[in-house]
Amino acid sequence: MCPADRKLTNEEETAYRHAVETVLIRNGGRRLYACVYTFGCQQNEADSEKIAGMAEAMGYVICEEPDIASLIVVNTCAVREHAEKKALSVIGQFKHCKRRNPELVIAVCGCMVSQSSRAAEIKNKYPYVDFTFGTSDLHMFPSLLMERLNGGRRAFIIPPENPPVSEIIPVRRTVSYKAWVSIMYGCNNFCSYCIVPYVRGRERSRNPDAVVQEVSGLVSSGCRDITLLGQNVNSYGRGCDFDCSFAQLLDRVSSIEGDYKIHFMTSHPKDATREMIDSMASSDHIARQFHLPAQSGSDRILGLMNRGYTRDGYLETISYIREKLPGCVITSDIMIGFPGETDKDFEQTLELLRTVRYDMVYSFIYSPRNGTPAAAMDNQISEEVKGERMKMLLDLQTGISGEINSGYLGRRMRVLCCGPSRTDPSVSECRTEGGKLVLVPSSETEEGRFYSVEITETGAYNMHGRVLQ
Ligand code: 5AD
Ligand code: SF4
Numbered sequence: 001m002c003p004a005d006r007k008l009t010n011e012e013e014t015a016y017r018h019a020v021e022t023v024l025i026r027n028g029g030r031r032l033y034a035c036v037y038t039f040g041c042q043q044n045e046a047d048s049e050k051i052a053g054m055a056e057a058m059g060y061v062i063c064e065e066p067d068i069a070s071l072i073v074v075n076t077c078a079v080r081e082h083a084e085k086k087a088l089s090v091i092g093q094f095k096h097c098k099r100r101n102p103e104l105v106i107a108v109c110g111c112m113v114s115q116s117s118r119a120a121e122i123k124n125k126y127p128y129v130d131f132t133f134g135t136s137d138l139h140m141f142p143s144l145l146m147e148r149l150n151g152g153r154r155a156f157i158i159p160p161e162n163p164p165v166s167e168i169i170p171v172r173r174t175v176s177y178k179a180w181v182s183i184m185y186g187c188n189n190f191c192s193y194c195i196v197p198y199v200r201g202r203e204r205s206r207n208p209d210a211v212v213q214e215v216s217g218l219v220s221s222g223c224r225d226i227t228l229l230g231q232n233v234n235s236y237g238r239g240c241d242f243d244c245s246f247a248q249l250l251d252r253v254s255s256i257e258g259d260y261k262i263h264f265m266t267s268h269p270k271d272a273t274r275e276m277i278d279s280m281a282s283s284d285h286i287a288r289q290f291h292l293p294a295q296s297g298s299d300r301i302l303g304l305m306n307r308g309y310t311r312d313g314y315l316e317t318i319s320y321i322r323e324k325l326p327g328c329v330i331t332s333d334i335m336i337g338f339p340g341e342t343d344k345d346f347e348q349t350l351e352l353l354r355t356v357r358y359d360m361v362y363s364f365i366y367s368p369r370n371g372t373p374a375a376a377m378d379n380q381i382s383e384e385v386k387g388e389r390m391k392m393l394l395d396l397q398t399g400i401s402g403e404i405n406s407g408y409l410g411r412r413m414r415v416l417c418c419g420p421s422r423t424d425p426s427v428s429e430c431r432t433e434g435g436k437l438v439l440v441p442s443s444e445t446e447e448g449r450f451y452s453v454e455i456t457e458t459g460a461y462n463m464h465g466r467v468l469q
Contacts, residue, residue, distance in 0.1 A: 004204050004239035008139060008164045016168060019142035020057050026149060027059035032070040034060035039087050040077025042265065043135075043200075043229055044110055046171075046180040048075045050138055051109070053170035058142060062172065066097050071105050071145070076112035078195050080367035084112050091126055098128040105148055107141070108132045114199035117370070119156040131155040135200050136163030136185065165204050177224045177448035178418065183211050183249065184230035189268060191295075192306045193338060193366060193374040196231055205230075205237050208244040212252050219258040224416055224450065225431075228253070228264040234271030247276040254283035259450070261287045261416075261433050269294065270308035272317050281324040287433040288325050292317065293333035297352030298345035301338050304377070311352065318356055329359045329434025336393060337366040337386035339377035346389050353396055359404055359434065361397045365390055402460035405436070411455050412468060413438065419447040430465070437462040 008016070034055040038048040051073050052062050066072055074091055077083040091108060098104050106129050113119045114134035122129050131144045136159045144155055165185065173179055184205040187197045211228075218226055228249075230236060236246040244252075246264075254262055262285055269292055280286045292314075296302055299310050321328055334349060353361065365386045368375035415430035415438050427439040430451065440453055444467040453465035 003162050006164045008166050016139050019146040022146050023058040032060050033063040033068050034071040035066050035069045037074045046182050049171045050169045052172035073107045076110035078111035095128050105130050111199040114159050116158050123156050133157040134159035139166045167210050179218050179223050179226050180229050182229045184236050187231035195369040205240050215253045216256050219256050219260050224260050232268040233264050234267050247279040250279040254285040263287045265291050267292050269314050277324050288328040289434045291331045295335045297349035301345050331360045332358050333362045335364050335366050336389045337381040340379040398460045405458040408455045409458050417445040417447050438465045440465050
């Protein structure tokens with residue numbers, strides 16, 4: 001069996017089913033609650049939907065109040081130090097819940113505890129945490145819970161070398177009209193700043209038939225917006241027994257009949273092929289949206305980052321996207337303050353923003369991650385310089401986003417209503433196919449439906465609109 005698409009073994013599958021059944025019987029008749037906390041990226045959101053799905057299958061009712069929970073799972077992120085600190089502080093708060101309810105089981109999973117140093121820290125400093133497991137061990141969650149409920153020892157599982165792709169875990173989605181669908185796991189790229197390849201392991205792809213079946217099921221149950229997820233979706237299928245590239249997978253999922261849009265993330269610029277962009281252009285079901293993280297506009301820094309492309313190569317891909325997908329919304333991730341980044345390197349990044357004119361940029365201040373090559377590099381940049389650069393970048397991008405969005409004034413757009421705004425329930429948050437936020441009076445919209453709206457006001461971060469009859 002090829003390691004890049006290894007399925008669960010019969011033993012692993014039997015152990016999973018036995019544990020779900022055993023916990024369900026043990027909990028039978030009682031109304032027990034479970035809370036799932038999620039930090040980090042969309043991949044973690046998708047993993048948490050599986051954790052909640054398994055908890056439900058074991059008889060728990062999902063809730064948001066830790067005080068009434070019998071089971072708390074914290075799904076952590078390790079991409080930046082800040083994310084780890086936040087997770088540790090939330091875990092710390094559950095000490096009191098455990099004191100009040102000694103029966104409470106607390107589990108910690110995700111990228112942070114896939115690092116043996118962090119798992120050891122949880123073991124030693126957080127004695128009220130019952131067990132930890134990594135992102136590739138989700139299928140072990142019921143067995144770990146069963147063991148602990150049966151009086152077993154605390155357990156701290158570090159991801160194996162060759163983790164399986166599981167197709168038997170149920171997913172609990174909170175809304176019916178929007179869904180994440182993981183198509184692959186892990187990353188082989190080893191960008192020099194990034195912890196992900198160490199904590200999520202090598203790339204593994206799901207079988208295309210399973211992906212198509214899941215997307216078909218979602219579309220026929222009324223789902224309108226589906227995002228295919230992977231750390232680097234462009235390398236989907238690489239090294240697998242089946243023969244299906246990401247472009248071919250896009251062709252397959254977008255030929256399903258129905259009223260829906262497909263998004264995907266994240267693309268790596270070195271692997272974003274013309275074939276894939278052509279596939280996007282050939283189907284109305286694939287959203288005209290491209291998230292293509294550049295990280296830097298300096299070839300010198302891109303080399304140090306081990307990104308595998310140059311600024312010119314990146315710009316060629318952008319030109320091809322603009323040519324084949326007119327009107328496509330293009331966004332990026334930019335990292336600020338990578339070790340050794342000079343004023344000149346940073347100016348090249350600003351110049352990239354002026355050249356590409358992204359619709360939006362997610363900017364990240366570089367955070368050294370233990371065990372990555374960049375953390376050991378000389379010339380770490382001071383927090384003060386990073387802060388100044390961040391401000392310059394945000395000022396520039398806010399201006400560009402504002403200018404681009406002002407071009408939408410008076411235009412007719414199709415949007416999906418995603419429910420009332422948290423800060424102002426009198427308006428609904430609606431999304432264009434490119435992911436732009438349009439606020440529309442709630443009285444005119446119903447969550448989960450598409451609308452044709454006219455843009456009545458624009459700003460750098462959102463727009464306002466009114467429903468057209
Ligand atoms: N520090 C800051 N940002 C990081 N990212 C990844 N690793 C780090 C790090 N060590 C950012 C990259 C990536 C995004 C998801 O997170 O920009 O594209
Ligand atoms: Fe990290 Fe690079 Fe992999 Fe993205 S492609 S997850 S930045 S190593």
